Amino acid sequence: MNNPAPLTSRDTLYIAGMWSEDSDRAWIEVENPVTEDVIGRVPSATNADVDRAVTAAVDLHRRGGWRDIGISERAKALSALADGIERRASDFEALYTLDQGGLAAFANFTAAAAAAIFRDTASLAQQIDLGPTRRDTTTGSVYVSREPVGPVAAIVPWNAPLVLAAVKIAPALLAGCPVIVKISPETPLVSFVLAEVFAEAGLPEGLISFLPGGRDLGRYLISRPGIGHISFTGSTAAGQQVMATAAERMTRVTLELGGKSAALVLDDAEPEQFAPLLAAGCTVQSGQVCTTQSRLLVPARNGKQWLDALTQAFDNLPVGDPADPSTAVGPLVSRAQLDRVESFVETARQEGATVLTGGGKPAGAPFEHGYWYLPTLLTGTNSTMQVNREEVFGPVITVETYEDLDAGIEAVNDTEFGLSNGIYTSDIDRALSIAPRLESGAVAINSAGPNVTAPFGGLKMSGLGREGGIEGVEAFLETKQVNLPASS
Template identity: 45%
Template sequence: MTDFVEHGKLFVGGRLTDPLSTATIEVVSPHSEEIIGRVPHASPADVDRAVAAARRAFDEGPWPRLPLDERIAVVTRIKDGIAARHEEIARLISAQNGSPYSWSVFAQGLGPVLVWDTFIGIARGMPQEESRAGVLGPLLVRREPVGVVAAILPWNVPQFIAAAKLAPALLAGCTVVLKPSPEAPLDSYLLAEIAQEAGLPEGVLSVLPADRETGEYLVGHPGVDKVSFTGSVAAGRRVMEVASRRLTRVTLELGGKSAAVILPDADIATAVAGITPAAWMNNGQACVAQTRILAPRERYDEVADALTAAARDLVVGDPLDPATQVGPLVARRQQRRSLDYIELGHKEGARLLTGGGRPAGRERGWYVEPTLFGEVDNAMRIAREEIFGPVVCLLPYGDEEEAVRIADDSEYGLSGSVWTADPERGIAFARRIRTGTYSVNTFGLDMRGPFGGYKNSGLGREMGPEGYAEYLEHKTIHLPAGYEAEGAPGADGVKGAD
């Protein structure tokens, strides 16, 4: 992307309209450190009118009352619009946050398409009503949309997370106020354009780029029924605190410090080939990144040598260059954070195996070398705190019991993996770890499975039927004994999706 991108209006209630303040957000390239875009900064007054539009659309408008098939038709057009423009979306996100384009094409462009498509299938398969035999008489259980949703996005994978929130919310019949991060607001205008072209009714979607202050105002707004937030633990705690004042429902997808465990019987070359992209994915700017790697002491040197060589081979460069595997971090503060943790790792006594500073020849841009520390103790801060940069720790362990203890000795519980020659052994190991998602001899995130965390990694789930259910209320209707309403569920207990 070489052209300067500027938007002068906000997308409020399905229309581009003038903002109610003169404040703007300047988008800075993490590669060139030059300003590449500018958008309005939404104010609390803009939030008021967006929530009012969403409230009217939910309380009085057609969207929650449409048959599911009609909502699916609109959402399918959104999905198809994203698919048609996925390369443009990927380039735009890479230009904003430094994501390597080779990774962005899938994770930032095609990945969201898969999320939208998966939720369409999930919605089709989940009935709106079902009958149950109650203790005191027949019951009818209904699933209804939760209401007005405030969806707050991070800057690292904005369209993927937007899809994880918007797709189930819209299919359920909710209306949404979407707040993109100030570091990555440009792609949200493409999403708004695609949604408008798809025929979303008035008021169903607003897009308000803004900072945390405006985001907090949105979270605490009396017109909001549910908040879905993805971000840091500290910000998640604040979201929960503000939302609790009105008992607003929350879904929180927060941080991670996930462990990839190499068991003694694993093929090291295979394990390292699988772990490397999972450890340094998106420049380390991923909550699910495998940033703690556990190696058995008897094979520690072998793992260290292979992992060091793999990290050194990673291509660092311009995020829009298809050859790049590690790009710059999103902001100068993130670069400084990683460099500070590298300095801390030295002070804590960890052994630097590779990396450790700015890449040679990269004086401009917020770059940090792919960095690997060895001989890390799990009590060190570099092993306990989420760095959100390309800094990875290699930890030795004795037996399998110690590996389980180290993997679980974390305030986080979002992801993880195990690598072994025996898949059954790997599955047994996975069952012992307290974390929301886990992989055996691979690393993945499947849209049909629930995604979320244990402990400080969050509350609730995204993806899968469980993620769809986060946007539904459940109502029980007690029926008279022997009564069967017209169009009541059949013998299978299911009335249908509408």
């Protein structure tokens, strides 16, 4: 298609199904984390834009302009959107590398995953009965139906702007809800391409809006009357604020929050075989993933062998230009993120940790600019240290030993978080027997993360509710009874 604007600079926002230009808006400068150069700019949405988006969404919902077309027709629209995402895959992939520093080797996954989320969600229409269904009980008869909760405020973080937008938008739309998407200012570019996909789809006015902006914009959006559900992905601290705001109006929430995931390596796993797998999985997107397995727990009986194998595997990870297909670790997203990672490692050193490898910026001319940090492996840590208690969001991994399986499981669960954990073993049946003992919403066997089209969410301080699968759609539905007169 002919793009209405260059991919890295935009002057309009997609609000309530229309492109809107306003000279009074401020601008968000978009930075390339490889070079630190400003590569473009996009408008920053205002509170007035939020008002317009919410008003249009509420109007559409009350008129039944999306709800009343039926779930089968909504599913067809989702399938068409999946096709549109696939047609624009090369643009999504280019922007993933440009404004986020994401790896070219991983970029194609983001577009494919987003399309899969829309397509898989569409397929759920055949499994969801919205009713009305008659129920005859000892106290009378009722019709029970499930109805869309209303306009959804979807707060999308910077680290996975396409996939996490998809996992919020698709189920809400299938349920019959309009959506207002608040986009992070750190990585806003992909949202404009996604908006173009929606614009081409010919959907009703008011159905969707994409609003780039910071925390104040998000706070204003979730506080607006008319919002029926808040779907938020971000830090636990921010999630607590969202929950407090939602409580004022009893707004429904789905919260996918922070994690401090562990990889429990069983005693049958061979270091030479599994160390490269662990190193690659722990440093996906330079560790800027909520499910990063940042705590490695290995058997004490061959702990030295594991330390040697992991150090070698981390040293073998190529750091460099994310556009190069051979690169395994790219830059962090921003100066603020680099400062955060450096602070965590320095604090760990002061608390007694030993840096086995990494622990700083790479040397050499290619790394004079940009937000680089070497894959870092720490040992000599314990569960009381900051690096093991808080989410780093960088390529910083601790490795500790455990004496027996019970001790290993106890170490996995010794955290306030419960998002996702991993089990590494050559015995899948054994892993399946251990998985129920791990206090997390997801467990990955011999892999680094969850399935993006299955129900996913956290326990403990890692959140409330589930995204993905039928459970993800049901989050946007409310149950209603219509009580029949006694003679019916």
